[in-house]
Amino acid sequence: MKKERHSLILTLIAENDVHTQDELQCLLEKNGIYVTQATLSRDLRELRLTKQHANGTVRYVKPDTSAAMDGIIKEAVLRTDYAGHMAVIHCRPGMAQAACAAFDAMKKNGVVGTIAGDDTIFVLMREEQQAESLALQFRSGGISTTD
Numbered sequence: 001m002k003k004e005r006h007s008l009i010l011t012l013i014a015e016n017d018v019h020t021q022d023e024l025q026c027l028l029e030k031n032g033i034y035v036t037q038a039t040l041s042r043d044l045r046e047l048r049l050t051k052q053h054a055n056g057t058v059r060y061v062k063p064d065t066s067a068a069m070d071g072i073i074k075e076a077v078l079r080t081d082y083a084g085h086m087a088v089i090h091c092r093p094g095m096a097q098a099a100c101a102a103f104d105a106m107k108k109n110g111v112v113g114t115i116a117g118d119d120t121i122f123v124l125m126r127e128e129q130q131a132e133s134l135a136l137q138f139r140s141g142g143i144s145t146t147d
Helices: 002-015 021-030 037-046 066-076 096-106 128-140
Strands: 050-054 057-061 077-083 086-091 111-116 120-125
Touching: 002 021, 002 037, 002 057, 021 037, 066 077, 066 096, 077 128, 086 096, 086 128, 096 111, 096 120, 120 128
Parallel strands: none
Antiparallel strands: 050 057, 077 086, 086 120, 111 120
């Protein structure tokens, strides 16, 4: 139920200029979803929705984090390599965990899991060629938040 409600909230704010929680609550009710103000506030916080000023008004928007994630990764990564199903990403000291969190948020195809230390990230891939491709993407600077 929560996932469906979150999905509907994102759709509603994308299709409508929603200025207040009351407006959003009314739109949800028109779609058969009844929530308390406390639940709606929690949903907005969990979805990390923010208010954006545009044309003299304020409306809810989903923040674009892709540029920030790309920036963290590009700043942190020094070099990459791979062996078998594993890609290894070497980072500046102290930056591997932030870069790994940004990388995980990209939800790249073929990634089984990641482990980050202080300056190294291990990425387990489903297939060897995916590990090679990932390492090459990082080397060429072609890694991005889109697959």
